[in-house]
Amino acid sequence: MTRKTTAAAATTAKADASAASSAAPAQAKSAAMQRPPAELLYADELARLAAEDRGPVPPGWRLSMGAVIRFIAGGEGHRRKLVCAPSLLERALVTLASNRALLLVGEPGTAKSLLSELLSAAISGTSTLTVQGSAATTEDQIKYGWNYALLLNEGPSERALVPSPLMRGLREGRLVRFEEITRCPPEVQDALLSVLSERLLMVPELADAGTTAGTVFAAPGFNLIATANIRDRGVNEMSAALKRRFAFETVFPIADYDEELALVRTEVDRLLARDGLSVTPSPDVLEVLVTVFRELRTGIGRDGQAGERLSTVVSTAEAVSVAHAITLRGHYLRGDAGRAADIVEALAGAAAKDNADDLKKIRRYIDQRAGKRAGEHWQAFHAARHLLPE
Ligand SMILES: Nc1ncnc2c1ncn2[C@@H]1O[C@H](COP(=O)(O)OP(=O)(O)OP(=O)(O)O)[C@@H](O)[C@H]1O
Ligand SMILES: [Mg+2]
Incomplete structure (x- = not known):
């Protein structure tokens, strides 16, 4: 190792050590909270970013714009926290x-x-x-x-x-x-x-x-x-x-299906880890859930076919909370990891909040579209249509 790289490594190690020591109390605090604010949840990552930051920092800011982008959008060893x-x-x-x-x-x-x-x-x-x-x-x-x-x-x-x-x-x-x-x-x-x-x-x-x-x-x-x-x-x-x-x-809502599916998966895993559970939702159930939410949100099928849109909110945030809820339901009540049939009830509950007309649209969607899809989980989703209230 050259002198320069040794010095650089020593600086980084020092920065890491001080970042870690200042982040430790934040971690302890955040563990005692149901939903810690981002500055506590990511205290160690923010401290590391500040220690390594070499970009120009606007007056009064803690980080340069480049470091803020890495923190939010990910890259260079940082996890993406927001799709935009x-x-x-x-x-x-x-x-x-x-x-x-x-x-x-x-x-x-x-x-x-x-x-x-x-x-x-x-x-x-x-x-x-x-x-x-x-x-x-x-x-x-x-x-x-x-x-x-x-x-x-x-x-x-x-x-x-x-x-x-x-x-x-x-x-x-x-x-x-x-x-x-x-x-x-x-x-x-x-x-x-x-x-x-x-x-x-x-x-x-x-x-x-x-x-x-x-x-x-x-x-x-x-x-x-x-x-x-x-x-x-x-x-x-x-x-x-x-x-x-x-x-x-x-x-805007996340445009790309794969990105939305990946986001829902990581967010649910994070929520379950915070609940202290090691259960993981079934990839097939998540796929059905994200597809259904996107199709009902936009009115456009994955095959490009036009359909009906719901006026009820079927956002990514809602998809994350439904995926979390059905996994908890499966885990605590049945000992499984959530079923496609649970999505039908969650949709009915969401539609009931806003607009009774949406229930009819959900029923038509399940009958006309979901029923035609191949795969065990789509069939289970279709078979659960009787769970929609009349
Ligand atoms: N593009 C995205 N990137 C990351 N997470 C997203 C994205 N879209 C939705 N989410 C999910 O939604 C949750 C955040 O929703 P948030 O409450 O910030 O939405 P909002 O736009 O403020 O909604 P509202 O208008 O109801 O207040 C996140 O915790 C994440 O699970
Ligand atoms: Mg908001």
Whole structure:
């Protein structure tokens, strides 16, 4: 080994050792959680990426864009965590390094939230500075609130102020997530306007004329990632002024069958491993499940034949949770790894949530398409059609 490579190896070993020591408590913490946030789940991988990162790092970021891409899209020894077009990821990163905020829009279950979580974990080291949008979201939840006991006792003060995730993100120079932003009333969404254009948040109660008291300025690294589901109240209800402050990116369902099948398989294996189970779903059952979900989602068969689409959500996220549920059912109730017949019941349950008409479409799909397919699992799926409610 030459001196240069020895030195490089020593540096890497040192980096690995320090990454491993800082990641160990995170691993212990994450083991005690049902769903650890990405920064804990992937603490060791993120620490290693930071130690080895040689690319230019935007102000306030933990990693270079190249390292964030490797973390999310995989490659060079890293596992792919999200299936998406490389160009989407690149555009999202450039937006986040600019002075515009990012809005991820798309069908339900297309991994918009997952993408925003992975981006904020990699870029800012935390994905939990999150505002969850709903019809009940108030301006206080977006900006700041007060500890009323202290407020009454002492009057408005820094101590009595309860910062929102947005205010913390501004102060600490981190990414803030705003989930389902279009579920908030537009006048509440507009609380973001001055934050996004002037990059500051005023607390008039603490202001002192002629000084900057009561003003929180954005530190480098602050930006906002919002998500919006097009099945909820649309982005049309967002004010034009706010829309201008966002770069919109549409997140599409996974286009390729093999990629979706592989993703469902790895995600289910991961969930089962977290449950402490060594059971693996049958590849044939997963194939039936992913095919059925794709065909009912798009209305187009694998053979290219046109059919009916469901209005119920049959997303990849739903496919993962159905595959997980049927494997648990098989394991705990029957001692098998899930059957094709279980998919029929899961579909019926999903359709019942949204639209009774969908049940008829599922029945026609099973009769007309699934019944014609060769293979034991397709036949079992077809034979279970009596499980659909009348
Ligand atoms: N392209 C994808 N890459 C990786 N995982 C995906 C992808 N599409 C769906 N998934 C699966 O879906 C889950 C994430 O769904 P997520 O909640 O992020 O979707 P969403 O678009 O935010 O949905 P909603 O609009 O309902 O909030 C992942 O944990 C993964 O199992
Ligand atoms: Mg979401």
